[in-house]
Amino acid sequence: MSIEVKNLIKAFGERRVIDDVSFKVEDGETLAIVGFSGSGKSTILKLICGLLTPDSGEIITSEGDIAMVFQYSALFDSLNVADNIAFALHERKELRRKYSEEEIKNIVAEKLELVGLKGIERKFPSELSGGMQKRVSFARAIVTEPNSILYDEPTAGLDPISSTLIEDYIVRLKDETHAASIVVTHQMSTITRTADKVIMLYNGKIVFHGTPQEMLEQNNEYTKQFVTASLEGPMQMLAENGEG
Amino acid sequence: MSSLRRYYKQSATYKIFSGLTVELYRFLETLGQIALKGFETAKYILKGQIDKSELIEQCRRFGITSLPITLSIVGMTSIIVASQVALEMVKQGGGNFVGLLMTILIVREVGVIMSGFAIISMIGSSLASEIATMRVTEQIDAIEVLKVNPVRYLFVPRVLSGIIMMPPVVVVASAIGVIAGAVTANLTSGLGYRAFFDSAWLGIYMKDLGVCLLKALFFGGTIALISCSCGYYAKGGAKGVGEATTKAVVWSFVAIVIWDMFFAIAFFF
Numbered sequence: 001m002s003i004e005v006k007n008l009i010k011a012f013g014e015r016r017v018i019d020d021v022s023f024k025v026e027d028g029e030t031l032a033i034v035g036f037s038g039s040g041k042s043t044i045l046k047l048i049c050g051l052l053t054p055d056s057g058e059i060i061t062s063e064g065d066i067a068m069v070f071q072y073s074a075l076f077d078s079l080n081v082a083d084n085i086a087f088a089l090h091e092r093k094e095l096r097r098k099y100s101e102e103e104i105k106n107i108v109a110e111k112l113e114l115v116g117l118k119g120i121e122r123k124f125p126s127e128l129s130g131g132m133q134k135r136v137s138f139a140r141a142i143v144t145e146p147n148s149i150l151y152d153e154p155t156a157g158l159d160p161i162s163s164t165l166i167e168d169y170i171v172r173l174k175d176e177t178h179a180a181s182i183v184v185t186h187q188m189s190t191i192t193r194t195a196d197k198v199i200m201l202y203n204g205k206i207v208f209h210g211t212p213q214e215m216l217e218q219n220n221e222y223t224k225q226f227v228t229a230s231l232e233g234p235m236q237m238l239a240e241n242g243e244g
Numbered sequence: 245m246s247s248l249r250r251y252y253k254q255s256a257t258y259k260i261f262s263g264l265t266v267e268l269y270r271f272l273e274t275l276g277q278i279a280l281k282g283f284e285t286a287k288y289i290l291k292g293q294i295d296k297s298e299l300i301e302q303c304r305r306f307g308i309t310s311l312p313i314t315l316s317i318v319g320m321t322s323i324i325v326a327s328q329v330a331l332e333m334v335k336q337g338g339g340n341f342v343g344l345l346m347t348i349l350i351v352r353e354v355g356v357i358m359s360g361f362a363i364i365s366m367i368g369s370s371l372a373s374e375i376a377t378m379r380v381t382e383q384i385d386a387i388e389v390l391k392v393n394p395v396r397y398l399f400v401p402r403v404l405s406g407i408i409m410m411p412p413v414v415v416v417a418s419a420i421g422v423i424a425g426a427v428t429a430n431l432t433s434g435l436g437y438r439a440f441f442d443s444a445w446l447g448i449y450m451k452d453l454g455v456c457l458l459k460a461l462f463f464g465g466t467i468a469l470i471s472c473s474c475g476y477y478a479k480g481g482a483k484g485v486g487e488a489t490t491k492a493v494v495w496s497f498v499a500i501v502i503w504d505m506f507f508a509i510a511f512f513f
Contacts, residue, residue, distance in 0.1 A: 046385075049389050050388070051385050051389065068386070068389045070385065070386060071382075072381060072382065074381060074383050074385065074386040075386075076378075076386070077383075087390060088390040088391065091295070091390075092390075092391060140386075
């Protein structure tokens, strides 16, 4: 139930967005990937879950599903909450055979309860707040009992209290599922509250690898600049950031 | 040498040819994407991997919601044509051929092609923008991450509904067109309904009806496939959705005219 990335390289056109990146996330562990916009964080998630193919390198994941919580939830707006959560159970042949409609209904209710949204099955995504949409997307992600969960900026655009709630759910889901988790984030609170390990990317390369505590100690020029949000330092914003 | 190259790159000839090359590349790319998705969709249809509830929903959308606009356009086109020709033909002693002319025109061409245009503007644009929005809001990525094939989930019910629903829509629209033609001929030239329908039957053969239904089937599938494909490959945000929708409409218009030409050559040349 782990994710291992070895010497991963991905380029868009001439530009290497991911340049020889390696790391490992054990089961029950959460890794935070931080860095500037355009440093390749989201690209790593898309490579791991198979939405992009690497130019070279290896991604080793244990058998089973990889779930992803998207930055803007990516709920299906033509389906209600229950159908969103049950989407994979209805559409995947092996899961459709495995569960009856009654069982699917119970699974949906159970997952909704897990993310603290009991009784909203009939609502549509447009009727929910940003934080609620995010929690529904959590419920949809874990419905197939995944071995790994990827979060793409889970607290982006949320108020501080909703962010705290989401961070709590990330920790709770890790404890419940014991899955290997990767969280792409810019937010310090998300890093300190959810992550066991942190890697920092700059120009597609890992420039820091350590614990959240080590990151806050600011012994590294890159993390120091990131934590203090300083314009002075080794990391310079590129005019064209490209793929995030 | 390099200054010569720079000078050449600034010339109008270079700009025209490079522009044409880019357009040709984009044309071939779109054609390839549509063909690829067409093969994938056909594979799932032939394997019988069809979501029946989604198919019924798409058939309702394709057939029922498009009916008012389709009937209006075909009916009004018939009124325009009949009001232009009926009186003149009656004056020239050709009153007995008004029904025949109108029916051949509607069954062979107007009914199916105008229904096609109506469906492109109403259903094709809506399919393309719906799927393009799903693409730019990462909903299609979510489908893939959940290990559901987006072609099977999105393309198959939509393309199949186009194939199933276009022929009945065209039949109803053509019937309305013929009736509208008869009423208009009667009102503008005083031509009796009996005379109109007696001549109408003379010029219509089973082959005409068969070709009409076959064309409708091809048009329906083509419109749905092109619209879904243009939406699926959308890029960017709101601008990308707009571009995908425009592309779907333009390509569908051109495609059904090309199909129509092939059918005309194959069956009536």
